[in-house]
Amino acid sequence: MNHFSFWGGLCLLLFTVLNSSLAILNTPANRLMFDDWENGAHRSECIRCAVVGNGGILNGSRKGKEIDEHDYVFRVNGAALTGFENDVGSRTSFYTFSTNTMRNSMRSYARVGYRGPPISKETRYIFLPDHDRDYILMKAASTHTAIDQGPERSKNPPTYFGEDVTVEKFKIYHPDFIRYLRNRFLHSNLLKTGARRIYRPSTGAVMLLAAIHTCDQVDAYGFMTPDYTLYSDHYYDKQRRAVRFFANHDMRMEMRLWQELHNAGLINLFMRQ
Ligand SMILES: *[C@@H]1O[C@H](CO)[C@@H](O)[C@H](O)[C@H]1NC(C)=O
Numbered sequence: 001m002n003h004f005s006f007w008g009g010l011c012l013l014l015f016t017v018l019n020s021s022l023a024i025l026n027t028p029a030n031r032l033m034f035d036d037w038e039n040g041a042h043r044s045e046c047i048r049c050a051v052v053g054n055g056g057i058l059n060g061s062r063k064g065k066e067i068d069e070h071d072y073v074f075r076v077n078g079a080a081l082t083g084f085e086n087d088v089g090s091r092t093s094f095y096t097f098s099t100n101t102m103r104n105s106m107r108s109y110a111r112v113g114y115r116g117p118p119i120s121k122e123t124r125y126i127f128l129p130d131h132d133r134d135y136i137l138m139k140a141a142s143t144h145t146a147i148d149q150g151p152e153r154s155k156n157p158p159t160y161f162g163e164d165v166t167v168e169k170f171k172i173y174h175p176d177f178i179r180y181l182r183n184r185f186l187h188s189n190l191l192k193t194g195a196r197r198i199y200r201p202s203t204g205a206v207m208l209l210a211a212i213h214t215c216d217q218v219d220a221y222g223f224m225t226p227d228y229t230l231y232s233d234h235y236y237d238k239q240r241r242a243v244r245f246f247a248n249h250d251m252r253m254e255m256r257l258w259q260e261l262h263n264a265g266l267i268n269l270f271m272r273q
Pocket of ligand 1: 056059060231232235236237238239240241
């Protein structure tokens with residue numbers, strides 16, 4: 001199953017792919033996470049972020065309004081919004097994904113109305129690079145050119161991010177940042193096993209930790225809590241189903257980290273009990 005993307009594959013990336021893709025991001029907007037903060041688009045004194053995972057705990061939560069009232073709203077992967085606004089809100093300032101997880105979400109959650117990344121004026125797209133696919137898609141999308149190789153091969157420029165998306169809307173996590181998160185925050189016991197080669201923090205974990213490193217205040221919603229067996233896997237599931245675990249992530253370790261950060265006052269984690 002290609003969910004198990006091969007982290008080590010980055011080392012094999014052709015230098016030219018990396019170089020030509022990253023050169024595109026060399027604009028002032030791509031230097032900062034909050035590139036619109038300075039122009040006073042927001043009026044609060046500190047940067048308040050809502051970071052929204054896709055957990056079933058959000059079903060019936062009625063947190064949508066509260067989420068949308070933050071300066072920035074972060075979302076991830078199969079973040080279906082239509083019909084779920086009361087519980088999860090409707091704004092998306094930052095959408096975090098890898099090309100692989102986005103395509104998987106489009107396949108798996110089309111049934112619940114997930115058609116692709118949210119598109120709005122404020123939305124920025126943050127790639128979590130785990131494959132040369134990510135650099136290739138980012139370049140093609142921002143330059144409006146077709147992709148002539150790999151699984152996203154297309155005759156026309158990719159339209160996942162809207163027809164007239166600009167380069168200012170794209171960001172990409174530095175692979176060293178992901179390594180730092182893995183080593184300092186989520187150094188799982190899986191690293192001592194055969195799963196070492198595929199293990200990495202989940203996309204949601206990278207999103208939440210990136211927010212913790214950049215926002216002044218982080219309110220996290222829809223992340224796994226110790227009572228997770230009481231909720232469906234996702235808030236948009238049509239039928240209740242148990243949380244699924246994958247061999248390339250350590251979701252229980254992530255859950256314990258969110259509890260620690262919450263108890264230390266570093267995040268405010270939405271819990272129902
Ligand atoms: C979501 O909540 C509603 C109301 O409590 C419930 O009927 C429904 O089964 C829940 N959905 C899932 C997938 O658990």
